[in-house]
Every structure is written in structure tokens, then in C-alpha cells.
Amino acid sequence: MTSFRPMLQLVVCNLKAFLREPEAIFWTYGFPLLMVVGLGIAFSSSRAQSVQFDVVKGETADRVMSLLGKNSAFKVTVNPPETALARLRTNRTLVVVSGSESGGYEYHFDPSNPESRAAKGVIDDGLQRAAGRKDAFESKEVIVEAPGSRYVDFLVPGLIGMNLMGGGMWGIGFVLVDMRIKKLLKRLLATPLRRPHFLLSVVGTRLVFFIPEAFFLLICAYLIFGVPIRGSVAAIMAVAFMGSLAFAGLGLLSASRAQRIETISGIMNVVMLPMWLCSGIFFSSERFPEFLQPLIQALPLTQLINALRAVILEGHSLFSQAMPIGILFAWAAVSFALALKWFRWG
């Protein structure tokens, strides 16, 4: 069949049109890289910081300062009670220490904030020890900071997944709606080009981008932060490919009816919002309540990010990821079929 040629030509034209848009290139490659570097720097320097807290001005403050003031593990700020509590409420201090009636201390903190809770333990420990408490046994700290277990390592596969999602959705959605506005889709409909071939070429164009999008970030993260790449390149590529395919299908479906840029932007945001929130880009998706898990696990981004973490960080084989790959493929196939059915050409 000669039908391969029009698809190839369409892909080539789409690629040329993309590469001639410097802004598009920046948002596709430059922006995600800046994000990895920025977040990586923010979260990678988390070693042994001093614990910061406020103490209420007065006799208590003098006592606390004499006990912990010279201890470099603590950073104490003395403030009048109102100021200290206001700082606690606005998250500018983790714990506020005041004196109790029995001559001990009261710790004001928010137990739902893990950092605040941890700081309270450390402060209590420090004060008790400085006041003369004897430990029941000697404990020793062993610090683990191996590449692969840091937050930046966790973050990078999440950002790659987010990037593949955004690229697939925006890349396809805007291009298609733009073509619809320009009446190009209608013009193509009047040629012998077959409809599924056109949609396949749009997906095909996206798939050309997934390799640079995924690997550019991964390699940069490897070089800058030493994020480990434990799985095989083929396995990572296969997972990223499936993810791209799923989001290309979803992008196609989202753009199948929209006639205005405003409409497609809205649809895209609605489709992506649950995944931005729940799919575990910045923290594990398992932190959400149990009853939400079936829904969250069904989202393509959740599956993509989990599979990426498994192959990149834990070196799992591709076979072990058959389940996520199957779910991603199902998303791709169903959304492509629906898009073909509902697609508006005129």
C-alpha cells in the first residue's frame, strides 16, 4: 500500500513545523529541565539542619537558652507569646516552647505537620538531656544517603511522567484545535487521505518526541544529581513509549470536538488535574486513603510513574511491569478508538 507515505509526510511536516518554533522547544525541553534542577537543589540539601523553634520571652526563655543556647543542633528564637504563636500559625516556626505550671515545658505544635512533630521530639529530647536525664542505653546514628533513596531520586521519574503527560496532551490538543480553526482538518478531509491514518500520524509525531523528552531529563538528572539508572535502557524506553502512547490517545480524545483554544485548555486541565494531584509526581500516590486507591491506580499517570520508578530506581525488568504497561495500552487503545469515532473535522 502507498498509504504509508502520506503518514510519513504528515509526521515530517509536523516535526518541521514544531522545530521551527523556538518557544515550543523551550517549553518542551528547557522548562522541565529547569524544574528538575530547581526542585533538585531545593530538596537535595536536606542533611542535618538545626532544629528551629520559638520560645516564649521571660523566665522560660532564659532557662531554655541556658540549656540549649550553645547547642548547634538547635536554632532558638525568643519572642513574646503572641508573636511566637502567630509565627507557629503561619508556619514560620515549627514549635513554640513555653513554661508549664509544674516547672516543665509546654510544646505548641501542629501534629498533622510531620516536620513539626519531629522537631517537637528532638526539642524535648534535647531539653530533657540537658536537664540531666540519663539515657537507658547508648544509641548510635547511621546516616544513609545513598543515591536512589533521596527525594530528588524519587522526584525525577515523577517529573518525567508529568512531562510525558503534558507533552502528549498539550502537544496534540493545541495542534489539532489550531488545525481545526485554520480549516486544515476540513481541507485534509477532502483529500483521499484516510481518517485513521491522519490520527495515527498525529500520534506518531508525538512518539518521535518521547525519546528526547524522557531521556534528556533522565540524563541531566543523572549528571547533575547522580540519580541512578538501575534498569535497562530498553525497559525504560518501553515504559516511556507506552506512557507517551497513552497520553497521545488521551490528547487526541480531548481534542476530538473542541473548536476553540479556550475550550481545549479547559478540557486538558480538567483531564490532567486529578493526575497532577493524585498520581504521585511529588509524593507517593499510596498516601491517599484506601478507598480512593482503585481510582488512583487506574489513572495512566499513576501507572506510568510507578513503572518508571520501578525500572529506573529499582532496576526492575520490563516483564515485571506488564500490568502497568497493559493499563497504559488500554488507555491508548480506548481513547484512540473513541477519538476516531467522535472526531470533528469541520
Added chain:
Amino acid sequence: MDHAILCKDLYKRYQDGKKIVDALNGLNLAVKAGECFGLLGPNGAGKTTTVEILEGLIPATSGEVEVLGIRWGTGQDQQLRERIGITLQETRFQEKLKVREVLELFRSFYTHGMTTEQAIATVALEEKAQAWVRDLSGGQRQRLAVATALVGEPELLFLDEPTTGLDPQARRRLWDVVRDLRERGRTVLITTHYMDEAEKLCDRVAVVDHGKVIAEGSPNQLISQLGGEHVIEFSLEKGAGDGIEPDDFMKLPPVIRAVREAEGILLTVSQPHIAIPALLEFVDQRKGRLNSLTTRHANLEDVFVNLTGRFLRDD
């Protein structure tokens, strides 16, 4: 097969919100193979709806359509699309593709056709072959659109308002392209609301109004059907001869029609050498004074005015 296009009793009803719009009201059309046929009518007459049905882009509500002997939706759409070429009223190709790239893309859709170089030469865009679409003028973009319609060497070409919005020079260049196609034996269906364009390009025209063909024939036939081939346009000075109405002139012997046009009055006459003296005498009797007077040959615009009482150009 002697007919390239046949359509009978074409109806098209749109639902536009709560409003029902009848775009076509029983339109009949027969275009012969090898002719350049014009659909002439004001904006909103149903020209674009008609061609889009003929092109198989939208379905008719009812009626029969046969294009190159094939009906749409009978399993031969693909073959039919290979044999027709179209330009839409408005298509904007990707701004950052080159002229040659756009044509290579469209060429790839057809199994048979001309080379992209030939297509570029046909519409005289050689100098712009490497230019981005972004950098083309309106006329050049329109010629590129025609080239994409031609690149598959279609037997039948649909051009929907190809010269709307172009400057006179760009229009003339496009006319040259269409004439060239007709000389090579292609059937061309062109829609326009410019009467001069239809007169200069088309072997036959159909005048369309309110979704119906109200007259059909060669431009000369249609003009001669007016009964008079000359038009006198004149205007009167203000404040003199008030109360003179177009109908007053119908009493003058060679005047066939009289209508008001903007500031003046427009008379269709068969013999200007009799009509003009009679006109001058009448104006004088009514104490009027002429501000201007010109005569010209009747054209398709006059045909439209005659049929509808309205002018093409004010829609």
C-alpha cells in the same frame, strides 16, 4: 459521461441554536464535463453549502447528488476524492512550512498526480517555492491553495470564492490559472460574488439566491434575456425635480427596467439612442437637473438585480 456534476432537489437544513436555517431550497444543477461553471450569488445564498455537499464534506438533508457519475457514501468515496480537487473558502496552511513542503504533503495523498514542481509552475509560485507560508501575500496563499487542489491532477476542480479579498492584480493572476486549467480540459466549478469574474471566466453560470438557482445559462444568454443590453445610470441634483421616482421612467418607450441605486437611478434599455433623448426631455419637463449620466453594457449584476430587485454587492 457528459455531466461532471448533477444535483437534483437539493435541500439543506441547519439547526443554528434554536433557529432553523434552510440553506438550500431545492437546488438543481447540471455541470458538463470540460466546462468552467460559475455559481454566482450574494453572500449567504447557499453557494458554499452547495459545493461542500458536492465535495462530500457535509451531507444534504435531501436530494440527489452525482459527482463524476458517483454518489457519495456508496463505498467509492476514496476513489472519488482521488479525482477531485478543492479549495475551501478559507484554509490557512501551517505558517512555518515552505510552499514546496505543503505541496509535497498534499501530493503524497494522491496515487496519481503532477510533480510538486509542476504544481508550483502552474500557479506561478516558482519564486516562492522555498518561502514559508507565513511570508506569502493573500494572493500567493490563494494560489498555493489552488496548487494543493491541482497536485493530484483532478478531473474536477471546486474553487470556493478563490479571489475574495484579493487585490485586482492578484485576482487577474488567479483568473489566468483558472483559464489555463479550462484550456487543459478540466471541469471547474467556481463560486463567486463578483459578476465580472463570472463573466470573464465561466462558460456558464447559475445565479443562486435563497438556496435556489434562479437563472442559468452562458453570461451572454443571461444578459440578453434582460431584453436590453445597455444600462443608463444617472443621478439628479438635489432640490430640483423632487418626487421623480424610478417607475416614472417606465413610460419611456425603450426602457425595460428602472431601479434606484444608491444616489441615482439605473435604467435597462434596448436602444440608448432613443432612450437618452427621451430621458432628457422627461427630466426637463419635471424641472429636474441631471447631476451625472453614464451608459454601459449590461452585465450579470444587472441580471441579478432584474431577477431579485437587489444588488449582489450589498449582500
